Amino acid sequence: MRILLNSFDIFINFGNMQNIPYGMVCLFKENMTSFSKETWIKEGLDVVAESGASNLTIECLTLRLRVTKGSFYHHFQSRLSFITEMLEYWENQMTSDIIKSSKVGRTFKEKNEKLISHLERTKNSELEIAIRAWSLHDALVQKFQERVDKRRIAYLKDLFFIMTEDNEKADIFSNIQYLYYIGNQQIGSHFSEEKFRYYTEALNNMFRVTIEK
Numbered sequence: 176m177r178i179l180l181n182s183f184d185i186f187i188n189f190g191n192m193q194n195i196p197y198g199m200v201c202l203f204k205e206n207m208t209s210f211s212k213e214t215w216i217k218e219g220l221d222v223v224a225e226s227g228a229s230n231l232t233i234e235c236l237t238l239r240l241r242v243t244k245g246s247f248y249h250h251f252q253s254r255l256s257f258i259t260e261m262l263e264y265w266e267n268q269m270t271s272d273i274i275k276s277s278k279v280g281r282t283f284k285e286k287n288e289k290l291i292s293h294l295e296r297t298k299n300s301e302l303e304i305a306i307r308a309w310s311l312h313d314a315l316v317q318k319f320q321e322r323v324d325k326r327r328i329a330y331l332k333d334l335f336f337i338m339t340e341d342n343e344k345a346d347i348f349s350n351i352q353y354l355y356y357i358g359n360q361q362i363g364s365h366f367s368e369e370k371f372r373y374y375t376e377a378l379n380n381m382f383r384v385t386i387e388k
């Protein structure tokens with residue numbers, strides 16, 4: 176069946192559409208003209224955040240982007256290779272890049288301010304929750320999630336060591352801070368950026384009081 180959508184001609188194979196579960200969120204995107212590898216990866220992350228990993232299929236992605244499967248296979252060998260590259264992109268964007276940029280500065284206050292600012296700008300609770308839920312029943316995703324958690328906590332430990340000069344306290348504070356971050360994701364809709372910053376700073380002040388005692 177041939178359909179004209181916003182002056183963009185596409186062909187839909189109903190045999191493929193029959194494989195798409197009823198209720199799957201595969202909404203068309205408006206006027207998508209650039210289909211780089213990064214475009215596909217970002218679209219995949221959007222699907223995961225919006226409707227969960229179960230809807231992350233090649234059919235769903237091609238429908239959303241209004242292209243054929245050939246466009247997908249031009250960049251990726253398989254769905255597995257796509258998921259691997261997508262998770263690598265997520266790790267780089269939400270962990271590697273944030274750590275790198277927040278290392279600017281010499282004092283705890285300077286580094287922590289950078290970290291909070293980056294977290295505020297890049298916060299995506301829906302995606303983080305969806306990936307963590309996905310990791311509970313997928314070994315590959317679990318591998319990425321565990322590595323990301325360890326890297327984030329390790330950086331926080333390095334950061335809190337600047338404050339405490341004590342490995343044990345730095346370890347305790349980093350885990351508490353990260354658990355607060357995960358909890359904030361779960362109820363993130365109730366936290367504005369101002370509240371997130373306020374409670375993060377309050378938690379750090381509590382750590383300082385503990386050190387001074």
